[in-house]
Amino acid sequence: MFSIIIPTLNNYNYLKICINSIKKNSKFNHQIIVHVNVGKDETKNFLEKNNIEYTFTSYNSGLCEGVNNASKKATNNYIVYSHDDFYFCPNWDEALYNEITSLGHDKFYFSSTQINTFGFRDYDCGKNFDDFNETKLLSNLTKKEFPNLQGSTWAPHIVHKDLWLKAGGFSEEFFPGAGSDPDFSLKLWNLGIRIFKMVGNSKVYHFESKTLRDPSKFENFNFKDLGSKSAKIFLRKWGISTKFFRKHYLRANSPYVSELNEPKKNISYFLELIICKLKFYYLKLNFKN
Numbered sequence: 692m693f694s695i696i697i698p699t700l701n702n703y704n705y706l707k708i709c710i711n712s713i714k715k716n717s718k719f720n721h722q723i724i725v726h727v728n729v730g731k732d733e734t735k736n737f738l739e740k741n742n743i744e745y746t747f748t749s750y751n752s753g754l755c756e757g758v759n760n761a762s763k764k765a766t767n768n769y770i771v772y773s774h775d776d777f778y779f780c781p782n783w784d785e786a787l788y789n790e791i792t793s794l795g796h797d798k799f800y801f802s803s804t805q806i807n808t809f810g811f812r813d814y815d816c817g818k819n820f821d822d823f824n825e826t827k828l829l830s831n832l833t834k835k836e837f838p839n840l841q842g843s844t845w846a847p848h849i850v851h852k853d854l855w856l857k858a859g860g861f862s863e864e865f866f867p868g869a870g871s872d873p874d875f876s877l878k879l880w881n882l883g884i885r886i887f888k889m890v891g892n893s894k895v896y897h898f899e900s901k902t903l904r905d906p907s908k909f910e911n912f913n914f915k916d917l918g919s920k921s922a923k924i925f926l927r928k929w930g931i932s933t934k935f936f937r938k939h940y941l942r943a944n945s946p947y948v949s950e951l952n953e954p955k956k957n958i959s960y961f962l963e964l965i966i967c968k969l970k971f972y973y974l975k976l977n978f979k980n
Contacts, residue, residue: 692719693784693849694765698757698868699775700728704820705898707737712779719784721771724764726757754868755861762860768797770855773847778823778896780806780832786893787849797851799886800879802843803893816896828896837891841951842941844872844887847895850879857882864928870921873933880940885950887941927974931967939963 695713699706710723725745727734738745746760758772769791773779783803790801806814806828814831817823850858858878865871876887925933937943939954954960 692721692767692788693769693771694722694724694762694767694852695771695773695847696724696726696758696761696765697773697775698726698728698752698754698761699734700751701730701732701734702775703732703734703737705776706734708820708823709773709775709777709779710741710743712777716779716781717784718782719788721784722765722767724761725775726752726761728752728757751867753863753866755863755865755871759860759863762855765852768852769849770852771847771849773895774897776898777847778825778828778898779847780894780896781829783893783895786890790888790890790893791849794886797854798884799888800843800848800850800876800884801886801893802845802848802889803895804837804889804891805845805897806894807897807899814896818898820898823898832894837894839891839947840889840943841945841947842887842937842943843889844876844937844941844943845889846872848872854879854882854884862928865921865924869919870925870933873936874925874928876941877929877936885952887951888947923974926967926971930971931964932970935963935967 697706697709706725710725713721713723723743725734725738725743727738727745727747728751729749730747735745735747737743744764746757746764748757748760752760762770787801787803791797791799814828814835816825816828816831858875860875861868861871862874862878865874879887922933925936929936939960940951942951
């Protein structure tokens with residue numbers, strides 16, 4: 692049904708939970724493809740023992756390069772991008788499938804709802820793999836309804852493979868991965884996609900345990916006065932900030948009603964756009980790398 696891409700970096704204990712949850716809680720059969728960065732733990736042995744496809748780099752390639760490598764093995768029409776520290780809840784895939792079939796075309800970006808201790812504190816079912824309370828999670832899933840929201844840019848997300856290829860996958864300059872999600876969404880926007888929807892009935896639990904960061908690659912890219920490195924990469928690339936894009940284009944986190952239109956160009960839009968441009972030209976003039 693779907694090709695699920697999972698990049699990982701010596702994160703075996705979480706990856707095992709993630710893959711087992713896909714096998715246990717999916718309605719349909721899916722292709723799972725893991726990209727293994729470094730692989731100094733039990734990850735490769737686990738994947739080979741369970742006949743799970745994977746790609747490999749001996750170095751930390753980050754999320755973007757890893758996902759791009761693994762996606763070349765995708766054999767299904769729809770690509771799901773997942774973190775390795777997700778637990779996929781029952782029928783996560785059926786909810787996405789129903790959205791796809793009811794829409795009737797492939798010009799969309801859907802994502803699942805993340806449940807975690809940061810966003811939904813009543814759903815604290817463990818912060819680490821060794822204190823994960825699966826029983827508590829599953830017994831509480833039906834006690835709270837999650838709405839469909841506008842403007843999703845986060846994992847796990849699903850797009851058609853043709854759309855993934857047209858967009859060129861993830862942009863690898865966003866190493867180790869932060870900022871690549873809104874960048875991918877903006878590339879889709881430029882391809883004419885106007886449906887960016889978080890599906891409330893498709894749920895995953897997120898441990899938020901580990902990323903693929905390697906700070907050494909950014910040692911000469913340190914602009915502390917203007918926020919995070921990924922935000923600066925995005926600003927230099929597109930001329931607007933991620934915050935501006937999510938607010939004025941994607942209308943992020945508002946209730947989902949219908950596909951998006953062009954931004955409303957009001958006073959707020961132009962004032963914030965001017966601020967973006969000032970920051971953009973400051974970066975352009977003062978930092979050449």
